[in-house]
Amino acid sequence: MKFDQPAGINPIDRGRVIGIPHDRIDGAAKVTGTAPYAYERHDAAPNAAYGWIVGSAIAKGRIAAMDLRAAEGAPGVLGVVTHANAGKLGKGSMNTAPLLGGPQIDHYEQAVALVIADTFENARDAAKLVRIDYVADAGKYDLAAESIRGVMPPDSFGSPADSKVGDFDSGFAAAAVTVDQRYTTPDHSHAMMEPHATTAAWNGDRLTLWTSNQMIDWGVGEVAKTLGIPRANVRLVSPYIGGGFGSKLFVRADAVLAALGAKRVGRPVKVAIARHQIPNNTTHRPATIQRIRIGADKHGLIDAIGHEVWSGDLPGGGPETAAMQTRLLYRGPNRMTAHRLVTLNLPEGNAMRAPGEAVGLLALEVAMDELAEACGVDPVELRIRNDVQYDPEAGPQRPFSSRKLVECLRAGADRFGWAKRNPKPGQVRDGRWLVGMGVAAAFRNNVAMKSGARIGVDGAGRVIVETDMTDIGTGSYTIIGQTAAEMLGVTLDQVTVRLGDSRFPASAGSGGQWGANSSTAGVYAAAMALRAMLAEKAGYPADQAQFDDGLVKLGNQSQTLASLAGREGLWAEDSIDFGDLDKRYAQATFGAHFCEVGVDIDTAEIRIRRMGGAFAAGRILNPKSARSQVIGAMTMGVGAALMEALDVDTRFGFFVNHDMAEYLVPVHADIPPQDVLFIEELDDKSSPMKAKGVGELGICGAGAAVANAIYNATGIRLRDYPLTIDKLLKAQAA
Amino acid sequence: MKSFTYERATSVQAAAKAAASVQGARFIAGGTNLLDLMKLQIETPTHLIDVNHLGLDRIEETPEGGLRIGALVRNTDLAADKRVRRDYAVLSRALVAGASGQLRNKATTGGNLLQRTRCPYFYDTRMPCNKRQPGSGCGAMQGMSRSLAILGVSDACIAQHPSDMAVAMRLLDSAVDTIDANGATRSIPIADFHLLPGDTPQRETLLKPGEMITAVTLPKPIGGAHVYRKVRDRASYAFALVSVAAVFGKDGTARFAFGGIGAKPWRVAAADAAAKQGPKAVAEAALTGARTTHHNDFKKLLVERTLASLYRQQEARA
Numbered sequence A: 001m002k003f004d005q006p007a008g009i010n011p012i013d014r015g016r017v018i019g020i021p022h023d024r025i026d027g028a029a030k031v032t033g034t035a036p037y038a039y040e041r042h043d044a045a046p047n048a049a050y051g052w053i054v055g056s057a058i059a060k061g062r063i064a065a066m067d068l069r070a071a072e073g074a075p076g077v078l079g080v081v082t083h084a085n086a087g088k089l090g091k092g093s094m095n096t097a098p099l100l101g102g103p104q105i106d107h108y109e110q111a112v113a114l115v116i117a118d119t120f121e122n123a124r125d126a127a128k129l130v131r132i133d134y135v136a137d138a139g140k141y142d143l144a145a146e147s148i149r150g151v152m153p154p155d156s157f158g159s160p161a162d163s164k165v166g167d168f169d170s171g172f173a174a175a176a177v178t179v180d181q182r183y184t185t186p187d188h189s190h191a192m193m194e195p196h197a198t199t200a201a202w203n204g205d206r207l208t209l210w211t212s213n214q215m216i217d218w219g220v221g222e223v224a225k226t227l228g229i230p231r232a233n234v235r236l237v238s239p240y241i242g243g244g245f246g247s248k249l250f251v252r253a254d255a256v257l258a259a260l261g262a263k264r265v266g267r268p269v270k271v272a273i274a275r276h277q278i279p280n281n282t283t284h285r286p287a288t289i290q291r292i293r294i295g296a297d298k299h300g301l302i303d304a305i306g307h308e309v310w311s312g313d314l315p316g317g318g319p320e321t322a323a324m325q326t327r328l329l330y331r332g333p334n335r336m337t338a339h340r341l342v343t344l345n346l347p348e349g350n351a352m353r354a355p356g357e358a359v360g361l362l363a364l365e366v367a368m369d370e371l372a373e374a375c376g377v378d379p380v381e382l383r384i385r386n387d388v389q390y391d392p393e394a395g396p397q398r399p400f401s402s403r404k405l406v407e408c409l410r411a412g413a414d415r416f417g418w419a420k421r422n423p424k425p426g427q428v429r430d431g432r433w434l435v436g437m438g439v440a441a442a443f444r445n446n447v448a449m450k451s452g453a454r455i456g457v458d459g460a461g462r463v464i465v466e467t468d469m470t471d472i473g474t475g476s477y478t479i480i481g482q483t484a485a486e487m488l489g490v491t492l493d494q495v496t497v498r499l500g501d502s503r504f505p506a507s508a509g510s511g512g513q514w515g516a517n518s519s520t521a522g523v524y525a526a527a528m529a530l531r532a533m534l535a536e537k538a539g540y541p542a543d544q545a546q547f548d549d550g551l552v553k554l555g556n557q558s559q560t561l562a563s564l565a566g567r568e569g570l571w572a573e574d575s576i577d578f579g580d581l582d583k584r585y586a587q588a589t590f591g592a593h594f595c596e597v598g599v600d601i602d603t604a605e606i607r608i609r610r611m612g613g614a615f616a617a618g619r620i621l622n623p624k625s626a627r628s629q630v631i632g633a634m635t636m637g638v639g640a641a642l643m644e645a646l647d648v649d650t651r652f653g654f655f656v657n658h659d660m661a662e663y664l665v666p667v668h669a670d671i672p673p674q675d676v677l678f679i680e681e682l683d684d685k686s687s688p689m690k691a692k693g694v695g696e697l698g699i700c701g702a703g704a705a706v707a708n709a710i711y712n713a714t715g716i717r718l719r720d721y722p723l724t725i726d727k728l729l730k731a732q733a734a
Numbered sequence B: 001m002k003s004f005t006y007e008r009a010t011s012v013q014a015a016a017k018a019a020a021s022v023q024g025a026r027f028i029a030g031g032t033n034l035l036d037l038m039k040l041q042i043e044t045p046t047h048l049i050d051v052n053h054l055g056l057d058r059i060e061e062t063p064e065g066g067l068r069i070g071a072l073v074r075n076t077d078l079a080a081d082k083r084v085r086r087d088y089a090v091l092s093r094a095l096v097a098g099a100s101g102q103l104r105n106k107a108t109t110g111g112n113l114l115q116r117t118r119c120p121y122f123y124d125t126r127m128p129c130n131k132r133q134p135g136s137g138c139g140a141m142q143g144m145s146r147s148l149a150i151l152g153v154s155d156a157c158i159a160q161h162p163s164d165m166a167v168a169m170r171l172l173d174s175a176v177d178t179i180d181a182n183g184a185t186r187s188i189p190i191a192d193f194h195l196l197p198g199d200t201p202q203r204e205t206l207l208k209p210g211e212m213i214t215a216v217t218l219p220k221p222i223g224g225a226h227v228y229r230k231v232r233d234r235a236s237y238a239f240a241l242v243s244v245a246a247v248f249g250k251d252g253t254a255r256f257a258f259g260g261i262g263a264k265p266w267r268v269a270a271a272d273a274a275a276k277q278g279p280k281a282v283a284e285a286a287l288t289g290a291r292t293t294h295h296n297d298f299k300k301l302l303v304e305r306t307l308a309s310l311y312r313q314q315e316a317r318a
C-alpha cells in the first residue's frame, strides 16, 4: 500500500481496541520467565557450546603475535576463532570497525578471539590463556583537544551536516539580547538489561541466529555481507529483546563470532558480550561539545539562532547530530547549524535513544532558559512566543503535519503548577533543600519506514499476524495485536502476534521511534488486503462490508470470520510504503517537560522532587505502554542530566567505568512520581494510523528541565553534563 | 574464574587449619565480592573454604555490656537487630546505606570488612595496578581518580576503602576477633586492622595467612545521637564520595569517622577534639595530610560540607 496522501476516515478511527490502555500481551510470559531470550534457546539448540570473547588490550595498533596453544589445550576447549583462521570476512555497512579485529586493532576491547568450550566457565577461563603480543600506536582520545581538527562530515540520513538561512552573523550581531554559550555532554552507554547475545547453528550452509537485535532485515543483510554468504542462507530470530536503546540496531560481535564459532566446532555456539565488555566492545553515544548562540529582541523573539556541534568517532564513522532539532524547533529568520567530526580512536560511536536530539536539547533548552532570563521573559512564555508552525529553514511552504508544542507547554505548565515558580533563582527553601523548577521543550523528529506484515484468519476464526518487527520491551506485540483486532473486528485476545523472525515479512524494525507507527501501518496495509479478500468471499462489496464481533457484515446479513477463512485459513500480505508526505510536511513529535528539584544547601546533593510532562505524538496507540515509554525515557533523561558518563582515559584510550557498579544510571530512589499527559492529536500525514513515535520523545529535553530546575534552585548554571556534586560545589566556591 | 576445590568447613578451628595448610586457599562467606573478583581473575584461589555453616551467625551480649557480632551475621540482620538499632544506631544506618537489599542479604560482617577497593583500574586486568599486580604501576593516579582516596594514600596506590559498615565500626572502637591455624585467638582493634598501602598496597589487613575472622566486638554503648551521612552520585546503590559517621554528645562533644576518602576507614583524634569548634575545624583536623588529584580534590570541600550538614541537623534537633 502506498501512503502518499493524507489519511481519511478509516477503520482505525473506530478506536475500540486502538487507543485503549491494554496490558502487554507478552507480559505474563516475560514475568514468569517463559519468554525465551537469545542466550536461552536450549529448545532450539540444545547442544550449544559456549563462546567467550577476548577483547583487545590496546586501543590502537596491531597484533604482532598470538599464541593459542595454552588456550587450545585447556580443559573442555573445542576451538578458538581468530582473524588468522576465520577466513576472509567482510564488514557490515553499518559497522565502523570490523567485529573481529586483528591484525589491525581499531579500539579497546575490540574482539580479537572467541574461545569455545563445553561449558561457560571453561570458555571464560581458557580465554585468559590466549597470549597476545601487541604493537601499540599512538591514538587520539581527547575530544576537546582534537576539536580544532574537526571536519565537515557527509550527510546523515539525507540531511547535510551544515545549514544556513538568512544571515546569522549580522542577525546575531544586531540582536538586542544575546546568549553565547558552550555546553558539553559525555559519552553514554546504552546499559540495557539484556547484554548482546546470540545462539548460532549451521545446517549445511544455512545459518540460524537466535539473537537480540532490533532490526531483523538489516541484520540479515549485515550477517550475509560479513560472512560472505547469500542473504537467503541467513535466518535471524529475535522474538524477545531485553532492551536495546539503539545498541542492537546493528549486528555486533556476539552474532558474527557465534556464527564463526559454530562453523569452527561443528555444533551450535552461543555467545554473550559480558557486561564489563559492553561499553568498550559495542557502540556508545558519542560525547559532544556544543556552542549555541541565540540573538533575540527584548521581548525574546528570536532573530538569529546558531548551533555548532563537535563530536568524534573512529575513521569512517559519523557525527552525533545534535544540532538537527535546532533547524526546526524555533522561529527566526537568520539561522545556522554545523556539525564537525573529529577522528578519535575510542570505541565506535553510534545511535543511542534519540540520537541527536537527546544531547542537542540538553544544550539548546538550557540556552533557551538563559535567553528567558536575559530577556526577563518567563521560560514557558518564551517558547510559546517562538513557536513556528512551519519548517523555519524551508519557510511556510513546508508546514508541520501537526505541531502542538504550545498546547503541551500550556497544559503541562498548568498541571505542574508552574505559576508558583519563583523566577528569581536561589530563593525557595524547604528545610535543608533549595528548591527550583525548570521547563524544557521536547522535540523528536518523526520518521516513517517501509514496513510489511502478513495477516491471516485461521479456521477457528483466530487472527494471526506475522512480521519481523521486534519488541524491545516497548510493547510492539500489543499494539500490533490491537491494530489487527481493530481492523478485523475482533477482541485482542483473539489475535496471535508473531514477531522477530526473518521468515516473516520485513518490517520497519525498532529504532528512531519509527517502529510503532510504521509497523502498525504495515499491519494496517495487510489487514486492508485481508478485509478485501474476506468481503469478496462473503460476496459483499469490500467498501461496504463491516467487521464486528468476529463477523463480516453487510446490512443485516453476516458471516463469521471462521467460516469465511475455511479450514485452510485465509492470508494476506502487504506493506506500507511511504511517499513524499514527509518532504511536503515537516513531521515531528513535541512535548514539554517540567521538573522540580531540591539541592542540599550544604552538600549540593541533587534530588528530583517531581517531574511532569505533556506530549503530542499523534494517535496514542496504547496509552499504557506509551506512558511506560515516556516515563522510562524521562528517567533516562535524569540519568543524562545527573550521573551518566563514560569516563575516558585519554592515555590508554578506553572507557574506564565499564561495569554497572561504576557506570551509574538512575535507581528507583532517584525517581519521584512522574506525571504524563498525552495531548489529543491525530496526524493524518504520518500514516493511516495517524500515529507518530513516542519511544524517544520522553528523553528529549527531560535532562534540560532538570538542569534548568537546578539553576532555579541555586542560581548556579552548569553547562558540562552530568551535573554532579563536585561541579556544583566547585562552582559555588568559585 | 579458575578451577578451584571447595570444602564446607566443619568447625571454626578446622576452617582456619585448612586455610593455612592449603596453598592459595580462601574463605568464602556471602561471596558477593570474592566471586566477582574470581570471575575476572583478579583473585584466583585454588581452594575455597565455606564458613557459612559454623554457627557464626549470632549476635551475643558480652560481659562488658557490648555486643559480639558473629563474622557470618548478614548485613541485613545486623542492621535490623533491635540492640544495634537502639544502642549503635550509627552502625545500623551505615549498613543500610550500603549496596542494595539483595547484596546485604548475602553480605557478611567479616566479608564486608575485607571487601576490596572499587578502583576501576583494579577491576580491569589489562591495566597497571600495584594492588592487583605489585610493581606494575598505578593506573589511577594519572587517570580517572574521582572516587579514590585522599587520605592515607601512597605513591604506590590511592585506592579507597569502600565499606560503609567499617566506618561505623571504626567510630565505635570495635575490635576484630580472629582465630589462626593453631587455634590461637586474638582481638585486633579496628584502628589497626586495616593497613595503609605504603609500598605494599596488596597487603590490606593485619590478618596472617589462614587467619579467620570470627566476630566483631562492640564495646558498651556510648549513648549520644547517632548519624551516618553518605553523599554519593545517586540516591541509593552507589559507593560513597564522602561519608561521615558521627555520634554527638549532649555536651557538645562528638566523634567522627569518615568513609570514601581514606585508604582505610578514617578517624583522627584531633577531629573529635575539634568538635566544639564546628564543622570547619573538624574537617581541617580530619583532612590533615590529605593528598588529592584534580579529579578528587572536591572531596575536601565535601567533607566540610557534609559535616556542616550534620551540625545543622543537630542544631535543628537541639
Ligand SMILES: Cc1cc2nc3c(=O)[nH]c(=O)nc-3n(C[C@H](O)[C@H](O)[C@H](O)COP(=O)(O)OP(=O)(O)OC[C@H]3O[C@@H](n4cnc5c(N)ncnc54)[C@H](O)[C@@H]3O)c2cc1C
Residues within 6 Å of the ligand: A661, B026, B027, B028, B029, B030, B031, B032, B033, B034, B035, B036, B051, B071, B072, B097, B098, B099, B100, B103, B106, B107, B108, B109, B110, B111, B112, B113, B114, B115, B162, B163, B164, B165, B211, B212, B213, B214, B237, B238, B239, B240
Ligand atoms: C554492586 C555492589 C555495590 C556495593 N555497594 C556497597 C556499598 O555501597 N557500601 C558497602 O559498604 N559495600 C558495598 N558493596 C560491597 C559489599 O558490602 C561486600 O561485597 C560484602 O560486604 C562482602 O561480604 P561477603 O560476605 O559477601 O564477602 P565475600 O565475598 O564472601 O568475601 C570477601 C573477602 O573476605 C574474606 N572473608 C570472608 N569471610 C571471612 C572470614 N570470616 N574470615 C576471613 N576472611 C573472610 C574472603 O576470603 C574474601 O577475600 C557492594 C557490592 C556490590 C557487588
Ligand code: SF4
Residues within 6 Å of the ligand: B117, B119, B120, B121, B122, B128, B129, B130, B131, B132, B137, B138, B139, B140, B141, B148, B156, B157, B158, B159, B201
Ligand atoms: S589506586 Fe591502587 S588499586 Fe587503583 S590502580 Fe592504583 S594501585 Fe591499583
